[in-house]
Amino acid sequence: MIASRSLLWHMLRTGRAASRHGEGGRGRFLALLTATAVMVVAGASLVMAMATFDGREARGEARNPVMAAKGEQPKVLWSRYWENYQGRQFSVVVVEPLTDDAPLPPGLHRWPGPGESALSPALADGPRSEDFRHRYGKMAERIGDAGLATPGERLAYTRPSKTMLDSSYLDGIVGFGSPGPTFGDLRLIEPEQQQQLLMLLAALVLLPTAALAVAAARMGAQGQDHRTALLRALGADRAALAWMNIGAAGVPVVLGAAVGLVAVVPFLVWNVRLPWIDFTLAATDLRQAAGALAVAPIAALVVMLALVVLIHPRQELGSTRVRAGIGGRVRRLALSACPVFAILALVMGSLGGSGSAFGYLVAVIGVWATVPSVIGWGVSRLAPRMATSARKRGNTAGLIASRTLAAHPGVIVRLVAALVIAIGIIGQTQLISSLLSTRGGNPAVLRSGKTQSMALVQAADRARPSQQFRAALPEGARMVALGHSGQELNGGDGPRIIQAPCADLRALSLPCPRAGEQTAVPFGDLDRRLKTATYTYFGNTAATVRVGEPTKLDREDAWYVVFTPSDQPLDIPAVKTAARQALSTDANIKPMLEGSESFTLAYQSRWLPFLGAAGTIVLALAMVFAAFSEYLRFARSLAPLAALTGNSGMFRATAAWALGAPVAVAGALGLAVYAVLGQAVTGGPYGASLSGELCLVLLLIAAAAAAAITWLAGREAERSSHRWKPRAD
């Protein structure tokens, strides 16, 4: 036992010493540190996602109303409705305490007074132009974290003024904390989306992290491989070898775990807003999961050390033979699987439907996973011909590079794989985003002035008369009332009724009939905006136009169209404030093209590019490490020759052929595959669209990466050759 313990320490120390003095020590140190840190953050992101979902659920239920049972005395009147801001829905809760002991909703410290509101920080700090601080009554306080599904949630509690109290229907409740259907952001993100997010995290973050970890484990590992082979030949068993390799990698891996932990800690202390996607993580949720988060650095440490210990090429000491490239069986499998996946993707994508969408996704992942091997195989087949050609032309750099490519295609596969997968992730992210945007509407459209010149206002039967609402509208706004005229004899909808004073009718290019008369206007002749804004509720019915005050025309709901003439921008926030405070607390205001829940999908789809970008950065790191690893071997073999001939230009030329060219070609091929696979899901009104701009940017990035790798490898090889000396002593 003592002997084995002393051997353990000896092997650990041996590994540590070897790593400090070995070739490429600094690069390998940095690679292992970075990969471990990234692994901690990636693992923590999984825990965070689960913790955030759990926290949201818990707080969602805590604020759910407990309805008063039949005969039970309610303590609070309660109702909620959907509000919209830039296409994203959020909940406005109407409350009216009835008793002194009425329980407060979570997150509130006191009941707002009549005509006051409590806003979530996201609304309280919203744009001044939206005037959230007055829209639901004067803001009295901010809702605390305990009352919000997530710290970034938009939520308002409003207590109507005495005048407005009866303007909408309110339920009697006895408290808060009821299981069952929740409201607010929780309704927009359903439980099954937790699985979807976890799958996205796995595909877009964990997979690249695994690639980075493997690249880091192999970076500059030639010295380690040699030591391992030597000690194995001397009779070292697996455990001893493992301890030596752990000793070599231990310090950077432990430091990486610490760095990863340091990166995660701020999320436990503060609510951190994720850039781009406008989502804030609740520190309180993550603190609940602190135990699981603490496992992330330990798990990353164990996984990284396991990779360092386990990923070794089989190597015999003193072998003088060039080994074949990557594992033959795996490569053969990948080569046959790639075209099968490609055909499957093309067939599945063109079928449509959710089942085939899943099949398409699996097939696409299969293509991206196997295509690097195909590229590696292609390179190894082409390389001997390239070498023959280079030799005929006297192209020394091309000759060296192509002979190296032919002998070691696996190296190129590693280098190219990162780039191809990166292009795959970016490309598929763009395709899925465009698919969701097509189906969900483009949020950018919402911000254009054109969409904001008309709004449809709907209020329930308890709504107050429209005169005060009319008076509260912003300057320049006009209003007409709408109503249904019932069914026609043939079963179709009857014409809609439009009623307003002459000036407002004319502002909408409608005729102005005499008092007591009405004029029919075909659907096709109606104002373009009116047709769009009212289509959901009035279809393509014609209009019966009559002059009169714009009042409630239907028995149940009141319908008003507020607009500005000649597409002048309409102050929608002011219209909303007027409706809430003068018409009904639960008035529904739908600006043109806004208000469809499907816009939520477009916002949710922003997670894809966000996670895709994170994964791509990780992959880019993997690519740098893989390229650098290749460079170390490359520079080592050329240094003596360069020192003797004094030809430093050979480094740049050889690096360009050996590293730059494969990267550039892989970039182009990756894009070609992206374009081909994209064909299956493009076209049609709801199809995805390939982005030519993205293709160009990716091509430029691939070219820049190729140039950068060439420059870096050439420069480092030249430096290395300056350090080279004979070693007879």
Added chain:
Amino acid sequence: MEPDAIPLSIRGLDYQIADRKLLSGLDLTVHTGESVAVMGPSGSGKSSLLSLALGLIKPQAGQLRVCGTDLVGLSPAQVTRLRRQHIGMVFQFGELLPELMPIENVALPALLSGKRKEPSYQQARRLLEELGVPVDGVATAELSGGERQRAAVARALMESPSLLLADEPTGALDEDSRNHVADVLFATPGQRGCGLLVVTHDRAVAARADRVLYLQHGHLVESAGKDGR
């Protein structure tokens, strides 16, 4: 270069790393057609001597003339040019690119110096055939250790150097291969009219040289060479 310049002439060479003096007032001359072996314990400065002769490092004092030109005062570019023109080097492990064919490895220095490919490949082929090394159709990594080392000798001879340096050229070989490589190496000065400086631990190899010198305490001490056996 002067027509009958001495391939290597070293006078009063001092070299130290930090506080450790490796070479102290060292003198050495390698004449055309002559082979000199330098032996000595590990760390005695044999590698440094080779690096100085190659112009990879600079001495603190002394003269180091290759074919009549003192390397010490030259710029790095001038040293490189001189090295390319006059010095060939055989390394302990050959330092050939394993993926290339032997002929490609041997032709490489000439091609990198800007020579035309046809005569370069022709000369490489001739040298490999003379030294009994497979020329083409097999990767260098597939050669035996002895073949690789003879290929390294061929590569060192490509530019017809005046001074041939060898760094433990047989250190990694079995006895038969060692003898074969040593035969080729020590025949070179006589056949090609160059000077040969071999650094080795192997007494049997060193004994083939015209002169054997021991590097001790920064000085070279003459010992009996093959004439004195």
